Amino acid sequence: MPVPELELLKVVAAQWASQSIYAAVKLGVIDTLERAGGTCDGAELARRSEVREEPLNRVLRALVKLKLLEEPHPARFRLTGLGRCLRTGAPGALASWALLWGGEFQRSWCNLLPALRTGETAFDQVHGMGLFEYLQTRPERARLFDSAMTGLAGFLYAQVPQAYDFSGYGTIVDVGGGHGHLLASILRQAPKARGVLFDQPQVVGSAGDVLRQAGVAGRCEKVGGDFFSAVPGGGDLYVLSNILHDWDNTRAEHILRNCRRAMVPSGRLLLVEMMLSSEHEPDLARMTDLNMLTLTGGKERTEAEFVALLARAGFRLSSVRPLQPMTCLIEAVPT
């Protein structure tokens, strides 16, 4: 029979699991196992990771409990299908997420309580600057973040190109489009459209591969800039995927106003965001809302909050389409 206190204890101690995964990924244990054909002795893993064998074996046994590894023979470990998702370069980029959430994101979460008291964003309190400023000065962490976002796009927004008719748009601008995974999949669905991938200069500067691999680089321009100053003009559709949730209402309105100013009069806005307090609210939404509070000072929003925010920036919400597993397509038109 389940013991409620024990179930609660598992939640209270959930950090043990994410820190064990972080340690294994950071030490390269998962990649070493993959290179060894999936199975390796704990002693060899410890030697290659330059850590002590006995405590590493204990971490690896915890990963067995998490179904990431198996231990077919004593102190010999094998990657499971789930564990393989944590290898470098695997679809979904879970290794990048493990490194971010086990590292600087984790340290920010440790500051949730003081941030609640002061109203400051926890990440800013811990690191002395905002997340995107932090990434600007740390190319290796920025690469990790961009690859993590690209991985997320691969499984979270995979349905977007089929769920919305992009074929009628001439120019589609992806505002804060990262390395362009979503825009590439949209352009493949809309063979006559031209794309503009807009993001911070250092992000678009390193963004070629995804567009090339999708075969759309020839009709996609990369533009670097700051969406608080301006976004590229003349677009028929402005896509903002996971952008507004990074910012408070004032900053989000600012970005939307710049899109409104930049688009052609018949233009459209398409938000790819989670939605709170609706029948479509995904399981993770309340935690993601706190993650935004902690990392960027942003928030997830209800439909009423989107309606109000859009109205303040000169838009009317025209449709909402929920997509599995946890996102919504929100279309808006200029008023």
Ligand SMILES: C[S@@+](CC[C@H](N)C(=O)[O-])C[C@H]1O[C@@H](n2cnc3c(N)ncnc32)[C@H](O)[C@@H]1O
């Ligand atoms: C949460 S990520 C979303 C990336 C992508 N749209 C997606 O859904 O995977 C936020 C993006 O906004 C970009 N960004 C942040 N501040 C920006 C700014 N001031 N101007 C332009 N882009 C910015 C970041 O570089 C990052 O790529």
